[in-house]
Amino acid sequence: MTVEESVSDDGVDDALALVGRRGTDRAPGGAHAHRATPWPEARAVAARAGTRAAAARRSEQVPLGRALGRVLAEPLHALTDLPSFDTSAMDGWAVAGPGPWRIDHGGSVLAGHAAASVLADGDAVRIATGARVPSGATAVVRSEHAQADAAGQLHARREVVPGQDIRPRGQECRSGDRLLPAGSTVTPAVLGLAAAAGYDELTVRPCPRVEVLVLGDELLTSGLPHEGLIRDALGPLLGPWLRALGAEVVGTRRIGDDAEALYAAVTGSAADVVVTTGGTAAGPVDHVHPVLAKAGATLLVDGVKVRPGHPMLLAEFGPADAPGTTPSAPAPGTTPSAPAPGTTPDTPGTPAPGIPAPGNPAPGTPAPGNPAPGTPAPGIPAPAPDITGPTDAPGGPATPRAPRHLVGLPGNPLAAVSGLLTLAEPLLRALAGRPVSVPYRVEVREEIQGHPYDTRLVPVVRRGAEAVPLHYNGPAMLRGIAVADGMAVVPPGGARPGQSLDVLALPWSAAPGEAHQRPQVHQAHPMHQAGPVDQGEDEGVCFT
Numbered sequence: 001m002t003v004e005e006s007v008s009d010d011g012v013d014d015a016l017a018l019v020g021r022r023g024t025d026r027a028p029g030g031a032h033a034h035r036a037t038p039w040p041e042a043r044a045v046a047a048r049a050g051t052r053a054a055a056a057r058r059s060e061q062v063p064l065g066r067a068l069g070r071v072l073a074e075p076l077h078a079l080t081d082l083p084s085f086d087t088s089a090m091d092g093w094a095v096a097g098p099g100p101w102r103i104d105h106g107g108s109v110l111a112g113h114a115a116a117s118v119l120a121d122g123d124a125v126r127i128a129t130g131a132r133v134p135s136g137a138t139a140v141v142r143s144e145h146a147q148a149d150a151a152g153q154l155h156a157r158r159e160v161v162p163g164q165d166i167r168p169r170g171q172e173c174r175s176g177d178r179l180l181p182a183g184s185t186v187t188p189a190v191l192g193l194a195a196a197a198g199y200d201e202l203t204v205r206p207c208p209r210v211e212v213l214v215l216g217d218e219l220l221t222s223g224l225p226h227e228g229l230i231r232d233a234l235g236p237l238l239g240p241w242l243r244a245l246g247a248e249v250v251g252t253r254r255i256g257d258d259a260e261a262l263y264a265a266v267t268g269s270a271a272d273v274v275v276t277t278g279g280t281a282a283g284p285v286d287h288v289h290p291v292l293a294k295a296g297a298t299l300l301v302d303g304v305k306v307r308p309g310h311p312m313l314l315a316e317f318g319p320a321d322a323p324g325t326t327p328s329a330p331a332p333g334t335t336p337s338a339p340a341p342g343t344t345p346d347t348p349g350t351p352a353p354g355i356p357a358p359g360n361p362a363p364g365t366p367a368p369g370n371p372a373p374g375t376p377a378p379g380i381p382a383p384a385p386d387i388t389g390p391t392d393a394p395g396g397p398a399t400p401r402a403p404r405h406l407v408g409l410p411g412n413p414l415a416a417v418s419g420l421l422t423l424a425e426p427l428l429r430a431l432a433g434r435p436v437s438v439p440y441r442v443e444v445r446e447e448i449q450g451h452p453y454d455t456r457l458v459p460v461v462r463r464g465a466e467a468v469p470l471h472y473n474g475p476a477m478l479r480g481i482a483v484a485d486g487m488a489v490v491p492p493g494g495a496r497p498g499q500s501l502d503v504l505a506l507p508w509s510a511a512p513g514e515a516h517q518r519p520q521v522h523q524a525h526p527m528h529q530a531g532p533v534d535q536g537e538d539e540g541v542c543f544t
């Protein structure tokens with residue numbers, strides 16, 4: 001951890017220098033250098049892992065009010081004709097046959113009313129927009145195009161075409177028509193369509209549940225850095241970012257540099273995906289690799305040829321429904337629903353120390369000052385019933401469940417963001433049933449220095465048709481990404497001014513020309529909702 005940070009300074013030069021320092025084939029975190037996965041392949045591996053796991057997940061029915069941002073597990077078929085009856089499109093008169101018409105003063109028809117009696121040939125009756133057109137009617141004449149005379153006759157001011165201003169039943173769809181394919185994201189418009197078509201609930205893909213484990217004894221959760229301690233920048237960042245990627249974040253826990261606590265937290269987690277921060281390298285307190293090895297996890301990605309963030313990793317547990325592949329037992333005294341000794345849980349509705357609830361400032365509690373071992377904080381989510389935890393009764397039947405994954409993000413904050421975009425995003429999108437996000441292409445205004453062998457991800461901001469690289473792009477810096485709207489994918493060797501590069505959009509920024517396809521960013525996105533970082537509320541959490 002802090003022992004290692006002297007070699008992990010800011011900027012490209014340092015990243016380049018790190019390559020030269022690799023005297024052996026052992027990369028940070030114990031990975032062998034040759035194992036590092038090329039960046040595009042790492043994304044593909046993560047997406048495939050998510051797709052495999054998604055296939056084993058059951059869909060669920062949720063009320064319309066909770067379906068925003070979810071992905072349809074089934075095609076949306078109309079449950080009714082739309083419109084479900086012949087409807088007047090205008091306020092005016094329903095008329096039968098050619099005019100002039102006798103006005104039926106007793107029979108005006110309003111929207112929402114039952115069918116009026118049959119309209120006799122030569123009759124006219126007042127009708128409102130949205131009302132059922134009486135049978136026998138051949139057209140609707142708008143009020144402004146009709147004139148009543150003193151003798152009670154109605155005259156049309158212009159030619160009346162049969163069927164005019166009548167929306168015939170089934171004009172938009174017939175009952176059973178496929179309105180949307182499976183895999184569609186539920187947008188506000190989809191909610192409206194589903195309601196119109198008769199739905200109270202939608203069958204959607206499950207939201208991947210993610211737990212965040214923040215490692216590092218040096219991390220403070222409030223106040224100013226002091227005496228070598230620094231603020232945890234990733235706890236506040238990750239929850240909302242992961243929600244923006246389609247995850248339900250079940251909690252964020254501070255683990256410190258305690259290998260046992262990490263092991264217990266990882267093996268006992270009820271989440272589909274555990275995201276850790278820090279501890280991926282090979283320093284004396286970098287526990288992620290040893291803990292994964294002890295837990296019997298398979299490393300799908302062990303280091304990526306990307307800067308920053310090259311020690312990032314993706315591990316898979318299970319599949320747990322295969323005999324003997326459940327993770328090892330947790331440390332004695334811990335259960336999946338209790339925090340491991342030495343951990344600080346941040347639970348939904350329970351702001352972490354340093355993440356004050358509105359109007360309730362947290363005391364300045366540093367991370368190392370954790371609650372007493374074995375003291376579960378109120379509100380720790382219990383494992384879902386479909387999750388086979390390591391505490392299953394011995395010999396009892398293991399409930400089949402999807403394989404679980406762990407994304408190990410490096411501790412340097414921008415390196416962690418790089419890992420989020422490289423591994424967590426494709427994994428979570430695939431788990432949620434969404435297609436992998438496709439980078440957009442844009443020309444860069446300035447030269448961007450490249451790494452000799454690895455891809456670089458560099459925060460950029462769009463200015464007109466160009467992307468401008470942001471200079472505060474060192475692995476430990478968030479100043480660039482905080483004003484960025486994307487991360488440019490810089491190939492080995494760098495990019496010249498005017499060169500087109502792929503850019504990964506950030507969840508809160510729209511790709512060019514996409515602004516109107518991402519309404520969630522401006523309207524309903526959980527990142528834009530007020531409240532504590534780890535609010536963990538279900539409603540709308542899947543919206544990406």
Ligand SMILES: Nc1nc2c(c(=O)[nH]1)N[C@H]1C(S)=C(S)[C@@H](COP(=O)(O)OP(=O)(O)OC[C@H]3O[C@@H](n4cnc5c(N)ncnc54)[C@H](O)[C@@H]3O)O[C@H]1N2
Binds near residue numbers: 410411
């Ligand atoms: N001998 C080598 N050492 C390191 C190498 C290397 O190639 N050889 N790579 C460096 C790179 S690059 C990175 S990235 C880090 C990754 O290390 P870890 O994942 O083990 O991260 P830590 O050591 O725990 O922390 C690194 C750095 O980040 C700070 N940090 C950690 N967590 C947070 C947080 N939540 N908020 C803010 N800052 C955080 C931590 O204090 C360190 O300064 O390894 C290098 N070492």
Ligand code: MOO
Binds near residue numbers: 008310311
């Ligand atoms: O540069 Mo490290 O790659 O900060 O992740």
